[in-house]
Amino acid sequence: MSKPFVRPFVRPPSPDAYPVGPCFTAGHLVETNAAWRSERPVFTLARCTGCLRCMLACPDGAVLRSKAAVEVDYDFCKGCGICARECVAKAIQMTSEGSEETEESKDGSNVR
Amino acid sequence: MGRMSADGAVSHARPLFMSGNEAVAWGARLARPQVIAAYPITPQTVVIERLSEWVAEGLLDSEFLHVESEHSALSACMGASALGARSFTATSSQGLLYMAECLHYASGGRFPIVMMNANRALALPWNIYGDQQDSLAVLSSGWIQIYIEDAQEALDMSIQAFAIAEHAEVLTPVMLNLDGFVLTHTYEPVEVPGQEDVDVFLPSFRTPSKMDLEAPTNMGFTAGPAHYTEFKVQQHRAMLRASQVAAQVDEAFGQRFGRCYGGGVVPYRCGDADLVLVTLGSVAGLVRGVVDDLRAGGVAAGMLKLRFLRPFPEREIVQALSGARAVGVLEKDVSFGNAGAVFSDVASTLASTTIRPALLNFVAGLGGRDISRDDVERMFDELRAACVQAPGERVRFVNVQESRDG
Numbered sequence: 001m002s003k004p005f006v007r008p009f010v011r012p013p014s015p016d017a018y019p020v021g022p023c024f025t026a027g028h029l030v031e032t033n034a035a036w037r038s039e040r041p042v043f044t045l046a047r048c049t050g051c052l053r054c055m056l057a058c059p060d061g062a063v064l065r066s067k068a069a070v071e072v073d074y075d076f077c078k079g080c081g082i083c084a085r086e087c088v089a090k091a092i093q094m095t096s097e098g099s100e101e102t103e104e105s106k107d108g109s110n111v112r
Numbered sequence: 113m114g115r116m117s118a119d120g121a122v123s124h125a126r127p128l129f130m131s132g133n134e135a136v137a138w139g140a141r142l143a144r145p146q147v148i149a150a151y152p153i154t155p156q157t158v159v160i161e162r163l164s165e166w167v168a169e170g171l172l173d174s175e176f177l178h179v180e181s182e183h184s185a186l187s188a189c190m191g192a193s194a195l196g197a198r199s200f201t202a203t204s205s206q207g208l209l210y211m212a213e214c215l216h217y218a219s220g221g222r223f224p225i226v227m228m229n230a231n232r233a234l235a236l237p238w239n240i241y242g243d244q245q246d247s248l249a250v251l252s253s254g255w256i257q258i259y260i261e262d263a264q265e266a267l268d269m270s271i272q273a274f275a276i277a278e279h280a281e282v283l284t285p286v287m288l289n290l291d292g293f294v295l296t297h298t299y300e301p302v303e304v305p306g307q308e309d310v311d312v313f314l315p316s317f318r319t320p321s322k323m324d325l326e327a328p329t330n331m332g333f334t335a336g337p338a339h340y341t342e343f344k345v346q347q348h349r350a351m352l353r354a355s356q357v358a359a360q361v362d363e364a365f366g367q368r369f370g371r372c373y374g375g376g377v378v379p380y381r382c383g384d385a386d387l388v389l390v391t392l393g394s395v396a397g398l399v400r401g402v403v404d405d406l407r408a409g410g411v412a413a414g415m416l417k418l419r420f421l422r423p424f425p426e427r428e429i430v431q432a433l434s435g436a437r438a439v440g441v442l443e444k445d446v447s448f449g450n451a452g453a454v455f456s457d458v459a460s461t462l463a464s465t466t467i468r469p470a471l472l473n474f475v476a477g478l479g480g481r482d483i484s485r486d487d488v489e490r491m492f493d494e495l496r497a498a499c500v501q502a503p504g505e506r507v508r509f510v511n512v513q514e515s516r517d518g
Contacts (some may be wrong), residue, residue, distance in 0.1 A: 009336075009339070011339075012342070015342040015343075015345035015346045015349065016346060016349065018339070018342045018343060018346055020222055020283060020321055020346070021221060021321045021331060021332075022220075022221070022329045022331070022332060022333050022335065022343060023222075023321035023322075023329050023330070023332075024329065024330050024333065025329065025330065026329050026330040027328065027330075057201035066392050
């Protein structure tokens, strides 16, 4: 799994230099897009069985495979909570943005 | 009447006898659009009938999409245009308004679609006859708007429209407006250019801004507050450049086909005119005749025909009206609670100059009501009166009976 490639849009010197269309080079995004998330999924890998159900259920492709099993791409996770709902092993907890992370995550088992 | 051989090749030594609608269909056919998507509506229907017949008979190599609505028709044209295909559609009245959302989408997307609009009244009350409320209601949708006077111009401008729309400096859709019935259904002799000549004049459409598996692009994306304005400035500038491009296209057309139509406006005996009637569309022929009669009687009358409403030909209007003492705007439209859209634009253009003629707005021809020679003569009488005393009500509905003691 590869993460979306972000290449920030550099403001053109004048309106005439903007893309016509709007039609522009494909294959990348110009910004990350997760600003409206109010809760984040926090993974407790000790409970994770590696079934990848969360990865399949994520509507945004924001759950990625990793060496540890899975990781969340917080640049694009919208915080919908579907992964937590789908996790049979209850290894995912939705945690308020800005609040302290869960007990389990403090030991470093949560992968950012 | 011209003859058509079995394979559809036309002998253009003699003109064909055809309606305004058929003239548009012929122009569109000669422009060889790869995709035509349209929904029939009176009084545009014949355009679509002819084109679909020609496609069915193999005389026109085009993909004809019989869509379920005008919204779909223009959406399909946008899809085709996004693939770099030349696309054409036609509509009228309620159909045009049903497209409203897509009109802005097409112009913002810079899709050089050409659309014929048969000018027709808007419901309610339901009415299928001609006026200009439909296209004037969508003046701000980012489309180039051209108003046609006769069938020959309809055919020729259907070809020119693609050359203007697809020009790299413009890339803006074009709406060709024909007065419903008066122009769409009137038969006139029309010279049909040869296909080979049109092919040279109008090469196939080429654009780098398209969906392409070899060179993928990201189309129709979002732009937030930080960048949206720049896209709109760019669109505005492209529209302004269309004036110059349209003039070049008209000149090149004239060199090849022997017919030119002028720029954004066509002044008629305006040079020394005290009284000028500004108008648009097919009624110009009637006004021209009245101007000639008034001139014969010693009245310094003139007419200014507007061919383009977007881009608005400000400079040409100021030039043509600079000596006038009274200016009337005759249009088949009113913005309820204000004035006609054309009047508002003409008045605002003059307001930014030192020219201060008396200004009157004649709203006529709504829902297909006839505009007579007497009506136009009375407009000039009212303009003459406005020269010597304050005109009072500036917006005047023509030919409306109103009992004083009612």
